[in-house]
Amino acid sequence: MDRPHRGPAGPARADGAPVTANLPAVAAGHGTGTIIEARNLVLSFGETPALRGACLTVRRGEIVAVMGPSGSGKSTLLHCLAGILVPDEGEVWFDGQRLDTLSDDRRSALRRDRFGFVFQSGQLVPELAAEENIALPLLLSGARRGPAMTAARKWFGTLGLDGLEQRRSGELSGGQAQRVALARGLVAGPEVLFADEPTGSLDSVSGELVMNLLTDVARERGTTVVLVTHDARVAAYADREVVVRDGKVSTLTGARP
Amino acid sequence: MSVPLTLLGLLERGPSHGYDLKRDYDAYFGRGRPLRYSQVYATLSRLARDGKAVAGPVEQGAGPERRRYVITDVGVADVERWLAEPVPPEPDLQSELFAKVVLALMLDRPADGYLDLQRAAHLQRMRELTELKRDSDPLGVLLADHALYRLEADLRWIDHTAARLDLLARTVRQ
Secondary structure (H helix, E strand, C coil), X not given: CCCCCCCCCCCCXXXXXXXXXXXXXXXXXXXXXXXXXXXXXXXXXXXXXXXXXXXEEEXXXXXXXXXXXXXXXXXXXXXXXXXXXXXXXXXXEECCEECXXXXXXXXXXXXXXXXXXXXXXXXXXXXCEHHHHHHHHHHHCCCCHHHHHHHHHCHHHHHCCCCCCCCEHHHCCHHHHHHHHHHHHHCCCCCEEEEXXXXXXXXXXXXXXXXXXXXXXXXXXXXXXXXXXXXXXXXXXXXXXXXXXXXXXXXXXXXXX | CCHHHHXXXXXXXXXXXXXXXXXXXXXXXXXXXXXXXXXXXXXXXXXXXCCCEEECCCECCCXXXXXXXXXXXXXXXXXXXXXXCCCCCXXXXXXXXXXXXXXXXXXXXXXXXXXXXXXHHHHHHHHHHHHHHHCCCHHHHHHHHHHHHHHHHHHHHHHHHHCCHHHHHHHHHC
8 A cells, every 4th residue: 555645744744954974876777666675684783683674665654553562672672763773784875875875973863854753751851841852853953942842832732731831851751751852853853763662651541541641643734654562552553564573574554444 | 262173274374184184173163162083073973964075094003093084176166165255244254253263364365355245244234234224113212222233343353454464474383
């Protein structure tokens, strides 16, 4: 299934600057529908192999759940796709560009400008108010404070958190904090959102709120989502799932019709 | 659960008497609900009539008359097709899925592949239910959640089983 864009692209950066990393030219012949491709990734931590030839293709605008047992390599795969880790062997392509051969600086720029991240927990800066936490990616990208804060505040209605703009993370419930973290991952209008067990520390009701929000916003904006989860009910929000076993991606996957 | 296909699967291991098939069926799949002899022999007669098994000559002995049954190629194809077909992903499918996994292991068929297919079918149904919840009233959400949690329980069993297939295979082949 080649899912089309489900809405306009994400918002421009708060300072109006184009959100583009300084990257090499696009490789010729790369599939137009593919935004991320992992080719035969191999990665070991010391003597312990984590990936053993993992392959994955993600289409633009798609929400893909990456499942698998503990220690199967699913989080390692996500980190390679996002340019956080560099595989020992294999290739990672993003939007027609080879990602794993870029310098650390260029991969950092890519992560900052074109990717968003949500992790399990403990990711908000405790000294900052909720609205400052959301604005952080914009500020780090060089946006002026005023427009960045304005952009951040617009999220509170969507998040169902009106009135909590000034709360520190310690003053938010787990579910509220995770919704703030989700907004932070999306505020810069990333092309890809990488989410690693985004509901892992939440109860089922809070987890459902976060997943509804995540998928609603992603579908509305056409954001591609790579979602690592061990929870089938979370994976059921995705368009399709892949299963990682022993460092490889199972070829058999299900998909939304 | 399909008794004819389960008996046919047991028969694929090798020629058997109805008595042996009943004994193995009860041991693996009966779980307090053993088959009646009349049901076993009626099923075997139908399988023979449909060309899925062949009944050997009556063996005379001290006890009652006995026949040895042999599975045919048509029967083998039926078993293969049945094993490879995901069970409709409804809650409470354990008995049929359990039977398929055990038979697949007994017959050295790709049980992991069948579990993967079942897993994909389950997640597909869970996606449909999750989508349904978006447009449902609270009671509809409650109902969908009930099905989702039960399907999730099946999925956990599928994953747990997939992780232990080697051990299970050794057990059922003993």
